[in-house]
Amino acid sequence: MRLPQFEYFAPVSLEDALKLKDQMRTSAWILAGGTDLVVNLKHRLLAPAALISIRNIRNLTGIDLTPDTLVIRAGTALAQVASHPAVKEHFPILVKAINSIGAMAIQHFRGTIGGNLCLTPRCLFYNQSLFWRKGKGSCHRTGAKDCLALKGSESCQSICSGDTVPVLLALSASVRLVGLGGSRVVPLTEFFSGLGESPYHILPEEILTEIRIPLPWAPISWSYQRLGMRSAVDFPLVNAAAVAVLDKGKVEHLRLVISAVGPAPVILREAEKEIKGAQPEPRMADRAAEIALRAAGGVVVENAIQSRDYRVKMAGVMARRAVKEALRL
Amino acid sequence: MPQQEYKLVGKSIPRVDSKAKVTGEAVFTADLELPRMLVAKILRSPYPHARILNIDVSKAKKLRGVHAVVTGKDTAGEKWGVFRYTRDQQLLCVDKVRYVGDEVAAVAAVDEDTALEALELITVEYEELPAVFDAWSAIAPGAALVHEDKPRNINVEVKIDVGDVDEAFARCHLVREDTFVAEEESYFMTEPYAVVANSHSDGSVEVWMPNASPHTKAKALSNALRIPLSQVNVRKITIGGAFGGRSDVFPAEFITCLLSLKTRRPVKLVYSREENTIATRKGHAMITTHKTGVDKEGRVLARESVAYLDGGAYSSTGPIATSVPFLCHEQAYNVPNVRFTGYRIYTNKPIGGMIRVHGRSFACGIDTQLDMIGKELGIDPVTMHLRNARKAGETTPTGSYVASCGMTECIEKTAAESNFLDKFNNPQPLRGIGMGVNSVQTGFPLGIRGGSQAFVKFHEDGGATVVSGVVDNGQGNDHMLVLIAAEELGLAPDDIRLISADTEVTPTDAGSYSMISTFGGGNAVKRAAEDAKAQIFEVASHMLEADPQDLVAANRKVFVRGAPDVGVSIAKIVRQALLMGRPIMGRGSFAPEVDQRREWITNPRGQLSQAFSFGATVTEVEVDPETGMVKALDVTCAQDCGFALNPMVVEGQFEGSVAFGGHGGMLSEEHRWHGGHCLNPTMLEYKIPVMKDMPRIKPIIVETIDPAGPYGAKEAGMSVAMSAAQAYCNAVGNALGIYFNHFPLTPERILDAIEKRKEGQGIRTAWEFQPARVIKTDDGT
The missing domain is CATH 3.30.365.10 (Aldehyde oxidase/xanthine dehydrogenase, molybdopterin binding domain)
Structure with a gap:
């Protein structure tokens, strides 16, 4: 399959990249590995005038440990993140999530953490060839005002499929977005729009440069659950992450997220609220499952390789297992 | 010696x-580079069923770098069919398109980008027609006809009736009827299809392409291009997998030759993965109803099977594909009275061809039902299989003498090696063990x-x-x-x-x-x-x-x-x-000693093959009852391959067969559809297994030294592919106490069966499907 024509830039400084982005706005896409982007280009899902590769920008790779935050530059290769001593020490949950992405070659050579976080949401009716889509008509993402998976839907229902998404959210991470005019740090809780056609709150002139994970104030216990038909080369059918701090027999802190259900990850705040401050007990896992099931029921549509019903049920199972493991039930 | x-x-x-x-x-076909070579691309139908009103190629022809554009007008409506009586596929559609992907026009240009641009410039006016997407709706009276001359969309009807089935049923101790359904599977050969054609001034044409028979390809091309057979030279090239999917002739090679002859230049056509899936061949979706009668000891006295194969838009190897599921079983099991009615039904979907397991619903249906009968009679699966196993010196119902047969040895060895009976009689929660047996022919007339x-x-x-x-x-x-x-x-x-x-x-x-x-x-x-x-x-x-x-x-x-x-x-x-x-x-x-008078439809009797392979597989699994996910733990597989010419290669075939027929074939591999569109034409969403998920495999080579095979060899691997499918199916069923009848056993199907499972309802299949019956057509035949 052939790539469409586009201009290719590989600036060596962030400033040059930002200048390009500032000029070209949404007509330029950031190439941060390309394991997702290049396939989408070949399928003619995107028609950018230019790609701006960040591979030559030195200060967009690497990991820094500050007294209170782990800063992962967006262009850092997935394998590099997973093998970094500070990540392994503080956030083994992230290591687990990265190890489940694609295959070894993707983790080692191409895929980046920023790329995984900003993966284009997926849909069985969208991630198809140009030929395929011609016979089916357009959707919100391809120029029309409808959704092929959910007729009449006002926005695109494609699936946020990154393995790191629920994990970074559960770790209360934030991202740094940089534009020519300055930079801002946005918590991930405010990063996802919920609209498949424009899934991230990022301005056209901005580039995501860092992922910032606060170091835990106490030992965390965690769980990452993901369901796929294969143990490699497979996007999750649904995934869930739980991060908890257990202290003096009580749940001091809990963040519980399910993802790969709809265009944005879903924080199960109701479950968190019920569980926080209480003593861990098996009932909590079942409650989390009920809440996840309800939440998933509201967002999952028929657009993945297994049915909507199955994915909704599995959201419950993944949430239950995540809580069970994180609360050591 | x-x-x-x-x-x-x-x-x-x-x-x-x-x-x-x-x-x-x-060097594979896509690697070939010849001087002055052009690149071909095919314009395909975006509709499952439509009349072609007009094709305008004038703009495409004018595009700089385009050397030729061809449509059905350039082919005189030439049709391909494996048999004289199944010639129903126009090599470029003239009047109608019958599936999403049907070939409508093709271009040859200086490079791929130009060829793709030229396709965009071709305008086709279609009149969309009502379409049929499954066997049941296709055979319904009044359904849209894929081919106007084929009432009820019946493409092929195979009828076999041996012994006195009705009389035998009457004296059976127990008779069961169950219906089994399977969806379409695909090959996913490593190499997507590709063709290079090079025409010469003497009128000859050289062709390179993945194939299963260069001589068959040459004959078909000679007929379609109307040039002498001796001037069509199919060349050797490395081929990246077939699994039955390269056996037929495709419009691709015809179109590439046509473009080369028109331009007097070499032309290369390389399929995308999606084209390889939708525009070569795929497996048939299949509905099979088995009615089986046994005596008190579980010996099968009579069986009647009716099968509906969803054949897609054209015949392909239809008569063979419709017969082989039955033939494998008449070889594997000794059933004296047997009746088979097989229908291949046209639908507006990609074309069904031969694929390794030859009908998952047929094969897995037989062995699932045998397990059910065994359960009713209190007989274990090993004994059930042994009692019904084919033996050397016997003749199959349709008249093939079986000179060598190691079926009993395969069953006994896999059972012993896997400790089958011990595990079957002392079940562990959510663990299951299952056995399948099968047989494959070596060639046919x-x-x-x-x-x-x-x-x-x-x-x-x-x-x-x-x-x-x-x-x-x-x-x-x-x-x-x-x-x-x-x-x-x-x-x-x-x-x-x-x-x-x-x-x-x-x-x-x-x-x-x-x-x-x-x-x-x-x-x-x-x-x-x-x-x-x-x-x-x-x-x-x-x-x-x-x-x-x-x-x-x-x-x-x-x-x-x-x-x-x-x-x-x-x-x-x-x-x-x-x-x-x-x-x-x-x-x-x-030349194998077979009965050349034997014919798939008109005369399905006589020696089919001179030798037959036999195999048995035992699979052990663990099932997650909350997610429906299956972990395969151990597979023990044995095949009577006659003589292993190279045991390492034979064992490699066994392992590949377990992955293809059993692991992928029964746990995850299926196409999903939205109307006539295949939702998963590529490797990401069509779930072929990965190495990481494969079980431990114990291969057992059984040798019977066939009297006619070279050094006694027959064939290696296919009986494992088929029996592995049956073994996986029975193992998952055994783990859950469910008799599955809808394949493959995807997690959502397994979960659904668990939820529908009811205690105390006797021995029944997981789902109730409408049984496949003999079709009465309007003219009373």
Whole structure:
């Protein structure tokens, strides 16, 4: 399959990249590995005038440990993140999530953490060839005002499929977005729009440069659950992450997220609220499952390789297992 | 030659083609580069069913860099069909398109971008027509007709009735009827389809493409292009997998040749993965109703099966595909009274072809039902299989004599090795064990192309060149031919050059479908080598002053038996023969003894194949009842392959068969559809298994030394592919106490069956499906 024509830039400084982005706005896409982007280009899902590769920008790779935050530059290769001593020490949950992405070659050579976080949401009716889509008509993402998976839907229902998404959210991470005019740090809780056609709150002139994970104030216990038909080369059918701090027999802190259900990850705040401050007990896992099931029921549509019903049920199972493991039930 | 004297066959040695494949040196069709070569692309129908009102190619023709544009008008509506009576596929659609992907027009241009741009410039006016997407709606009275001359969309009807089925049912102790459903599966060969055609000023055309029979491809192209057969030269090329999916002829090669003839330039067409999926072949979705009657001991006395195959838009190998699921089973099991009615139904979907497991719903249905009957009678699966197993010396219901058969040994060995009965009788929660058995033919009557011929010529250094029509599409046929020639001639594999699968140079062969290559082509090469060896011995007998009958060829020498030190080198003998004016030229041929009067529909009786392979597989699994995910733990598989020419290759075939037929085939592989659109045409969403998820596999080679096979060999691997499907199915069922009847066993299906499971309802299948019945057509036939 052939790539469409586009201009290719590989600036060596962030400033040059930002200048390009500032000029070209949404007509330029950031190439941060390309394991997702290049396939989408070949399928003619995107028609950018230019790609701006960040591979030559030195200060967009690497990991820094500050007294209170782990800063992962967006262009850092997935394998590099997973093998970094500070990540392994503080956030083994992230290591687990990265190890489940694609295959070894993707983790080692191409895929980046920023790329995984900003993966284009997926849909069985969208991630198809140009030929395929011609016979089916357009959707919100391809120029029309409808959704092929959910007729009449006002926005695109494609699936946020990154393995790191629920994990970074559960770790209360934030991202740094940089534009020519300055930079801002946005918590991930405010990063996802919920609209498949424009899934991230990022301005056209901005580039995501860092992922910032606060170091835990106490030992965390965690769980990452993901369901796929294969143990490699497979996007999750649904995934869930739980991060908890257990202290003096009580749940001091809990963040519980399910993802790969709809265009944005879903924080199960109701479950968190019920569980926080209480003593861990098996009932909590079942409650989390009920809440996840309800939440998933509201967002999952028929657009993945297994049915909507199955994915909704599995959201419950993944949430239950995540809580069970994180609360050591 | 006594078995203990074999130098090469029977030993595990690396394949002759392995280095080239591992290093990337092997050249596949898409790698070919010829001077002045153009790139072809095909415009396909975006609709499942539509009338073509007009095609305007004027803009595309004007695009700079475009050398030719062809449509149905350039083909005179030429149609392809495997049989005279199934010619229903226009090589470029003229009047109608019948599935999403049907070929409408094609271009040849200087490069791929230009060709793609040209496709965009072709405008086709369609009138969309109502379409049918499954067998039930297609056979409904009043349904849209895919082909107007085929009422009820019935493409093929196979009827077999042997013994007195009704009388036998009447005296059965127990009769069950169950219905089994399976969705479409695909091959996902590593190499997507590709064709290179190069026409010449003498009117001839050379063609390279993945194929299972160069001679069949040449014949079809000769007919369609209306050029003499001797001027269509299909060349040899490395092929990246077939699994049944390269057996047929596709519009791709016809279109590429047409474009090359028009432009007088070489033309290359390379399919995308999606095109490989939708526009070559795929498996059939299938609904099968089995009615089986047994005596008190569980012996099957009668069986009636009705099957509906969702064939897609065209016939392809329809009569064969409709028959083979049944034929495998009449070989595997001794059933005296049997009736089979198979329908292949047209739908507006991609075309169904031959694929390894030959009907998951048929095969898995038989073994699932046997397990159910065993449960009712209190008989374990091993005993059920043993009691009904085919034995050597018997004749199948449709009249094939079975000369060699290791079915009982396969069942006993897999059962013993896996400790089957112990595990079956002492079940662990969520753990399951299951057994499947099956049988596959080695070839079937093919008329004038049923046999294989070979030549052996010598070089002055004592090396030899073998010429054979056999094609290697991944399974190791090249290696097999070299090994046999080297064994016979007393040479090393490195001493043998192989010229094969080139229709200009190599003689006819049956093709490497239907598992005939070793049995047919291997025998032909063996005979050619024996012929050459006899000539060598004749010359050597003068040089060694010995009787030719006392001579032995080994280690590149000929010597008197028992005196290997005083031999003469084969190189010397070859040169001596040249001096004597009697150059060594070996010829051999082999035509299997089959009944050439046998025909799939009009006369389904007589010897089908000269030999049959038999296999049994045991699978052990663990099921996650919350997610429906299955973890396969251990697989023990045995096949009677007659004789293992190279045990390492045979074991590789077994392992591949477990992955294809069992693991992927039964747990995850299926196409999903949205109308006529395949939702998962690529490898990401069509879930072929990955290495990481494969179970431990224990291969057991069973050898029965078939009287007619080369060194006793038959075929290797297919009986495992089929029995593995059945074993996986029964293992998952055993883990949950559920008899599954909808395949493959995806997690959502397993979960659904768990939720629907009701205690105390007796022995029943997980789902109730409408049974497949004999179709009464309007004219009362």
